[in-house]
Amino acid sequence: MTGLERLGTWLVWTMAALCTVFLLTPLVVTSVVSFGSSAVFTLPPPGWSMRWYERLLFARGLMQSLGTSLQIAALSTAISLVLGTLCAIGLVRGQFPGRDAISTFLVSPLMLPGLVIGIAMLQGFKVMGLRAAWPSLLVAHVVITMPYVLRTVHSALSLFDFTMLDAARTLGCSYLRAVWRVLVPALAPAFLTSGMFAFLASMDNYPISIFFTDAWTKTLPIQMLQFVEERPDPTIAAISTGLILLAVLALIIGDRLVGLRRLADF
């Protein structure tokens, strides 16, 4: 190894270490504060306690908004998985003009500013007469989670050999059975990764959800930010630690089932 290469390796490792420290510090601080006994954010905490976690259960609206968020996230992920897969099949198999344009358009919510999408849908729903908070939240979340599914399943499908379906059928499978036994297993990793990302994106979304909440229907991020403004105590650190754990759990499950390397490629 030449001196230059050694210098390069050293530089890269230092940079990577510094980036990791920079990214992890806020998460570690949040978790530590959530187990502290002090009511203000002090480091190191004067003592340890679980009181902020107990308070989570009784904080006004927090558990209810967690329920709303979980429902919206689960349902919108499920709808996105179905719709996104159907769109991907149509886009991969179909031969029609404007295919690329449609695919870019469907994925565009990933690239466009969330606020702009939120405002556009707010005014669109108003024109259509959709005013109820829950259904508009659901539709909005389907719009923002579907790109994750479409993108991943699209790239998985372009590697899939569709003649395998024909092969299964010549071997005596019915069409549905062929889809279920051949196509679905081939797409399973794509379903898993994209479903996971879609779920987390929906749980985390603020700039779009904010336009569709009312006094009774609030998603978790909205309720959390409201909480921060009203009374910033470590209860918020406790719920944040819970969310960090959720993300870590998702990563571990993803790693077990498809491998972190493939998740990172996504």
Add this chain to the structure above:
Amino acid sequence: LKLIDPRLREAGATLGASPLYTFRHIVLPLTLPGAVSGIAFVFSMSVSMFVIPSLLIGDRFQTLSTLTGRSFLLMRDERLGSTTAVVLLFIAVAIVLASTWISRRLGDRS
């Protein structure tokens, strides 16, 4: 970077190129399209950030997206909000189109 054939670098080395020369004339031109789309992605992410700026800087400064959000959510000024939203949308679309065009040109050249 992963898609670059490692034999290209070896070929450069056997032809007497130093690592820096290989980087400048082989690796860099091949990765530039990816770098351009990365830059565009980061730019459009940060130009449209809403939650983090409003938590970090509060009311002291405004970015285009916090102004947009604020005018809808606090000031109830839909005209101002819609106008800034269109400006934001224009910036985002322009970035995407420009970066696609630039990386295609760079890809053609190398």
